[in-house]
Amino acid sequence: MSGLLMPKPDDATMRRRDEIVADMRIIVPGEGVVDAANSMRAFESDGLTAYRQLPMVVVLPETVAQVSRVLKYCDDRNIRVVPRGSGTSLSGGALPLEDAVLLVMSRFNRIIEIDFPNRIVVAQPGVTNLGITTAVEQEGFYYAPDPSSQIACSIGGNVAENSGGVHCLKYGLTANNVLGIEMVLMNGEVVRLGGKHLDAEGYDLLGVMTGSEGLLGVVTEVTVRILKKPETARALLIGFPTSEQGGQCVADIIGAGIIPGGMEMMDRPAIHAAEDFVHAGYPLDVEALLIVELDGPGVEVDHLIGLVEPIAYRNGSTTCRISQSEQERLSFWAGRKAAFPAVGRISPDYYCMDGTIPRKELPRVLHGMRELSEKYRLGVANVFHAGDGNLHPLILYDANVPGELDKAESFGADILRLCVKVGGVLTGEHGVGVEKRDLMPEMFNQTDLDQQMRVKCAFDPNHLLNPGKVFPQLRRCAELGRMHVHRGQMAFPDIPRF
């Protein structure tokens, strides 16, 4: 592991391993407990494969009662727990710990209820994102958030990471599409938040749970809203001589009051890699390629194409193709969707970053990235959710060259620092996990981080659930709870009062 410091394994727990495994077998009988090293190998990392660690034991519960008993057992005995869905996290959120139970939710794989009059699906957390759409598409419905791993990623994991996707510009993130969850706290208590109704009766705990990266509770049921599929979708494929022009085109489309279903940009290295791979017919003489997808009734899509096309030309586009068939629309997307594997063909390894920036800063950030690329002597290709400013630089490196992974990680960290510097954030949709954990102070001061950790204290005061993730340094809840006050002083005696 390249320089990543994880919580020191607890000796007392490690000594009791056999006893703990035996107790897990009592709580989850049958095939639900895996402790042989070769069988646990499949769980040693998630989508961030640079980091690997075998867990103490893998437990695959089937019922909420089992989840509750496992967590209470561990809470009572000070044993750490790492929850895992499908293991597609790109930030190491499900990276096991040597002394922790890896709680795998994949056997929670059933749709519990489909309610068309209320346009709601209730699913177990191990159901895949795409599985929800599959369950309702015969009636013309779908679940809107569409992370690119949607074939594999679980809806419970989507809640943990607040997953986005190409269409979240118009249809929102996971947080905007989940109405309720059932979860189990570290102490074994089962809590329900929300339901089929809208908004919370008290604090928005659902809002905090969404994107909490498995540190607050284990989700055991998810209620999502589904939408009717748009009647039609068409796309424009627009090339620009400079990224500035592409960026201005995006700003002008939004300035015209149009929120496209999707709006994606690629830079020259990404365009070339994609074109070499899938032969989508992308222009190779442009610096920026923009895909604008418009969806809705046919008349609306036609109307909007009539507005977007002149905006593209006004911004100096050198090529603008409009899909004339569903097949052509999909071909526009083929290159973008294959961008990651395409980059994988031109480089032995690549490292995918995930910053978000205010859109207008794109030229400055791309420029900065080129300078960093020269400094680190590593190539970089960019795909960009242009509508919402979410940037995915792919850093090209070779893990077999000693030191190159470290160099790629330093390059990535510098990119994220740049994102924060221009008013952006460390991660748009992949999560902090272990990957960006030590960069958190770039965005937050210690008071900010302490207040976030206090939220953790309300849910899991012993820091047993997924420790070592998100926060660079865990502080004890007792310490965090202390107040440092100077009694009897009025710091601003001149504050107006009346």
Add this chain to the structure above:
Amino acid sequence: MTTFTPATAAETLATVAWAAAEETPLEILGHGSKRGIGRPLQTEHTLDLSKLSGVTLYEPAELVLSAKAGTPLADIETLLAENCQQLAFEPLDYGALLGGEKGKGTIGGVLAANLCGPRRLKAGSARDHILGIAAVSGRGEAFKSGGRVVKNVTGYDLSKLMANSWGTLAVLTDVTFKVLPAAETEVTLAVRGLLDDHAAAAMALALGSSAEVSSAAHLPERVAARVAGGSLGSTAATLLRVEGFGPSVAYRIAALKDLLGNAGPLEEISGETSHSVWRDIRDCAPFADGLEKPVWRVSMAPAQGHQMVLALRMQAAVDAFYDWQGGLIWLRMEHGDPEADLLRALVRQYGSGHATLVRAAPSHRAAVPVFEPQAPQLAALSARLKAEFDPKAILNPGRMA
């Protein structure tokens, strides 16, 4: 009795830090436009944020606006309208319902009360549009969360946690919201004369179509006369709002007419009439009667709302109308008793949901839980969370209790 009126975030911090050190409670106020909601407070001091005002960043092309928490909502809406943009969640104005002035309220209050309106169905509420905050916790510490971009999963979303916290966790000093283009055209299709159950079926049919209905409300007979200056007449009106670009709106209204042709007589409402219908539904104008009769705001699964109301009518005299496809139920208790236990038992019986007593005499608000009581484990979790933000309980103590 002191009222502090800080004009900067630093002064706000100093005031709260002082109160935390003294362990002296503060009532947190913007304009006080929603002061009548929640359990009545008796605090020695008041923290009035109305001087902490001003838009600090507005970039229309980036769809983002930041403002100090005490900035009047009306100023922000005017600024956005000048740029053909809006807060898409359509924050409601409690002024008339609570017997106060219309058009008051601050942007911080919008988040603290998690306001929204008829477009909640499609566009979400304040919690879905908040991007970032700066605040002072009850510990007397300034902290921030989120940022100014939509795609952001860096750390816990404490910004959303401020939604519906009614000033009991932290004092907001700055908020950043996502803003969106305002629709070019709005047309409302009304189906007339439906009973509640048929209206629920018609709304479910419309929302289950690809007509992208942004709001769906049902005003039963007589209630219909109490919006838009009586221009709808008193026949029951089931209202479907379609928004967007002109050609698309025309097409989708035509599609809805085909779909609902057999449901009842149809009417098209457009222009200022449509705007005022939805504004009045948003602001609960039918019950803005200057009286003190209790008014409830109930959120349920849309298809179950009217069933709950039918059961309630068997046991209590109520006036009711529906927004959010039937999932938001506004109730006025005609005999003056809130009937909290009866109502809440029925809400549970007909699925899940919650009921908030948004208007009632102070004596009722002191005696009846204004906000829906939570299951014991959830209530305990909420209390632990409150203690992590405000260990000395100095911020609006008891307001949500």
